[in-house]
Amino acid sequence: MIFFDIDATLLDHERAEQMGAIDFHRTFKSDMEYSENEFIERWNSLSEKYFEKFLANELSFQDQRRMRIKDLFGHHLNDEQADRKFNHYLSLYKSNWLTFEDVIPCLQQLKKQEFRLGIISNGDYNQQLEKLGLIKIHHFFDCIVTSSEMGVAKPNPTIFQKACGKAYVQVHESYYIGDRLETDAIGSEKAGMTGIWLNRKNNITHTDVAVIHSLDELTMLLKDLKA
Incomplete structure (x- = not known):
């Protein structure tokens, strides 16, 4: 997942x-x-x-x-x-909520490949649901978890592990993609997931986690990680 x-x-x-x-x-x-x-x-x-x-x-x-x-x-x-x-x-x-241009093509491609998709977000559950609805991507996700409902926030490993439990998937078989190195990529790695750092702003890489600079790169990275 x-x-x-x-x-x-x-x-x-x-x-x-x-x-x-x-x-x-x-x-x-x-x-x-x-x-x-x-x-x-x-x-x-x-x-x-x-x-x-x-x-x-x-x-x-x-x-x-x-x-x-x-x-x-x-x-x-x-x-x-x-x-x-x-x-x-x-x-x-x-009124200014918009997805990045690479988001919907990426989600559509992952769904075609029959991946299950989920959300783990720091924030208020109702507001995050509203965001997904207004930018018209809510339907892509099977499981949505936020810190407000879990009582614990990223990078605490518990929120990642609870999300996997809620989705009925194994932590070590799950991936997490986020824009923050410590909070998202390294935090999810410490929880037992495969963390992927979406570093949109520059070409910096990191030795401890997989790095992409656009969601256009995600499908190929997943193939490499599975190889």
């Missing part, structure tokens, strides 16, 4: 987040002191900071959203006010 990450692997999350942040800044620039570039840098930093707290079970999914907004606009905002502002950003972010 082949499991995939979602954000920055299937969904062009970086582009969607940046475009959403730009539009959000244009809407509220009179309420903040940041230039567009400064705002994007600040937004990305806050997103990473508070999402990590969510993954560590220090904040709820909703609270990590609220904290981003309150850090930007001030902690005088109550939860309802913060939610309204974040929901405005969320609508802009969602």
Whole structure:
């Protein structure tokens, strides 16, 4: 069975987040002191900071959203006010959800070869389902597992092993493809899977895991790994 990450692997999350942040800044620039570039840098930093707290079970999914907004606009905002502002950003972010160009051809090819496909993602289960639905690839996957429902996040080996159990497949017979070296590729390797690093940004390789630079390379790599 082949499991995939979602954000920055299937969904062009970086582009969607940046475009959403730009539009959000244009809407509220009179309420903040940041230039567009400064705002994007600040937004990305806050997103990473508070999402990590969510993954560590220090904040709820909703609270990590609220904290981003309150850090930007001030902690005088109550939860309802913060939610309204974040929901405005969320609508802009969602409007920019797109797959990478290599995603659907890859998934179609794997299905033709009768591979079972699954998802293992850090994040909120309902939001990740919504992403798969809106970018029209939900139907490719037999099993969808997220950190919010499992109570543990990548790179902890448990989430990979639980996903295999849920899919009724052996860990050592499963593959995992993701864009983060430590979190995805090495994390899944430590769990007993074959980890594959989807390194879209450069030609760096790594001695401990298989590396591809596009999902167009995946079918050939799987043949080589089975040989």
